[in-house]
Amino acid sequence: MAPNKIVDIHTHMYPPSYVKILTSRPTIPLVRSFPGASDPRLILLEAEVPLLNQDDAHSTGHLPGRPLTKHYSSLAQKIHFMDTHDIAISVISLANPWLDFLSAEESTGIAREINQSFSDMCKEHPGRLYFFATLPLTAKLEEVLGCIAECTKLPYCRGVILGTSGLGKGLDDPDLLPIFKSLAEHGMTIFLHPHYGLPNEVWGPRAEKYGHVLPLALGFPMETTIAVARMYLAGVFDAVPALRMILAHSGGTLPFLAGRIESCVLHDGVLVKEGKVGPGRRTVWDVLKEQVYLDAVIYSEVGLKAAVDASGVDRLMFGTDHPFFPPLTSDEEGKWESVTLNAEAVDRAVGKGSKEAQKVMGGNAISVLRLEGE
Ligand code: URA
Ligand code: ZN
Numbered sequence: 001m002a003p004n005k006i007v008d009i010h011t012h013m014y015p016p017s018y019v020k021i022l023t024s025r026p027t028i029p030l031v032r033s034f035p036g037a038s039d040p041r042l043i044l045l046e047a048e049v050p051l052l053n054q055d056d057a058h059s060t061g062h063l064p065g066r067p068l069t070k071h072y073s074s075l076a077q078k079i080h081f082m083d084t085h086d087i088a089i090s091v092i093s094l095a096n097p098w099l100d101f102l103s104a105e106e107s108t109g110i111a112r113e114i115n116q117s118f119s120d121m122c123k124e125h126p127g128r129l130y131f132f133a134t135l136p137l138t139a140k141l142e143e144v145l146g147c148i149a150e151c152t153k154l155p156y157c158r159g160v161i162l163g164t165s166g167l168g169k170g171l172d173d174p175d176l177l178p179i180f181k182s183l184a185e186h187g188m189t190i191f192l193h194p195h196y197g198l199p200n201e202v203w204g205p206r207a208e209k210y211g212h213v214l215p216l217a218l219g220f221p222m223e224t225t226i227a228v229a230r231m232y233l234a235g236v237f238d239a240v241p242a243l244r245m246i247l248a249h250s251g252g253t254l255p256f257l258a259g260r261i262e263s264c265v266l267h268d269g270v271l272v273k274e275g276k277v278g279p280g281r282r283t284v285w286d287v288l289k290e291q292v293y294l295d296a297v298i299y300s301e302v303g304l305k306a307a308v309d310a311s312g313v314d315r316l317m318f319g320t321d322h323p324f325f326p327p328l329t330s331d332e333e334g335k336w337e338s339v340t341l342n343a344e345a346v347d348r349a350v351g352k353g354s355k356e357a358q359k360v361m362g363g364n365a366i367s368v369l370r371l372e373g374e
Contacts (some may be wrong), residue, residue: 004358004362005088005362006086006287006318007318007361008087008091008322009246009295009317009365010319010370011321012020012092012321013073013078013093013118013165014073015094015121019031020346025326028044029042029044029096029097041066041068042072044096045197045215046200047212047214049064071322072095073289077323078322081336082128084334084335085339088128088362090130091371094161097163097195098137099134099135099136099138102136102138103138107137107138108143111134111147118131119155119157130371131159133160134161135160135179143184145178148182149182156187160183160188160190161191161193161217163194164192164194164223164226165204170230171230171231172230177236180243184240189245189368190243190245191246192246193224194196194219194221194224197220202368221252223252224249224252224254225252228251228252229254229261232261237282237291243290244293246292246293248295250298250307251294253295255307255309258284262284285310289310289312289315294310294316298342299341301349303357304348305349313350313356314359316359317360318346318362319361320338324335346361
């Protein structure tokens with residue numbers, strides 16, 4: 001293994017066929033053009049709906065969502081971004097909200113088409129690109145399982161990207177167990193990524209003045225934290241011990257809150273009475289060290305150190321979240337501050353040029369996701 005390769009495991013694309021679907025939609029997620037704006041706007045989040053519906057704001061250039069630049073769909077642009085940041089390998093994934101909004105009838109066919117387009121992109125750049133596939137979670141169980149089986153035959157597929165809604169009831173839903181078991185049996189890693197955040201009311205009546213800060217900085221990580229805590233409490237990790245998950249944004253707040261979750265478990269009368277707190281119980285800490293990997297997309301050494309303390313330096317993997325968070329005051333074709341912030345945080349957390357930094361920046365991803373020798 002070349003130990004100093006940089007690998008980006010958190011990097012998204014929307015293939016043109018997916019953008020076409022978004023462009024045809026009247027409700028979020030959608031793509032819409034506005035007079036005077038050079039790029040169409042990508043409107044994804046519930047928190048962006050108030051501004052979407054405020055016509056008078058649009059005329060003053062206060063537009064909802066974010067510009068849908070060529071960075072979202074162009075493979076050449078992805079490779080340019082990788083080259084600009086010395087990224088040797090990217091594990092690309094469809095961005096949120098994946099296929100969550102499609103009907104049961106359409107989702108399987110579209111999943112197949114999207115996964116094939118990711119597979120084709122990887123084939124164009126052998127050894128530089130791998131991908132996390134997308135599952136048609138609104139379809140029947142057998143179709144989802146069929147999709148997993150198909151994905152295992154795609155040579156550059158290394159797992160699936162998953163949101164927190166599962167089949168509509170969250171990731172502690174027992175009906176998801178066959179899917180988790182199938183993924184585990186096939187050695188497919190889940191990349192767990194948020195989309196829904198927290199309800200808009202949480203952000204208060206002045207939320208519009210704060211742009212995307214609250215939903216992205218706080219809503220996303222809390223969503224991930226809650227989803228994994230629910231899985232833990234439901235016993236999913238014990239039921240599927242071979243399940244492996246990479247948690248976006250360094251696990252949300254899980255490394256920071258694991259101790260509090262543990263204490264609440266130990267002191268919960270209902271759980272104690274049901275015999276769920278006895279000897280042999282695997283703690284949240286055990287799960288974080290045995291079944292969970294964390295990306296390094298937390299932009300500060302404080303969060304990264306918590307991630308290393310919780311899961312271990314062998315379980316942390318660098319990511320960029322490209323094409324989200326582009327530079328707003330410098331050239332998008334050059335270096336992105338959102339990337340250098342994360343890379344510098346790794347240096348500060350584990351030591352610039354250290355063996356640990358090499359692991360986080362690429363070595364861990366190469367060995368965990370089997371990214372060499374294809
Ligand atoms: N990053 C993502 O991956 N998705 C968003 O919607 C925003 C930031
Ligand atoms: Zn992301």
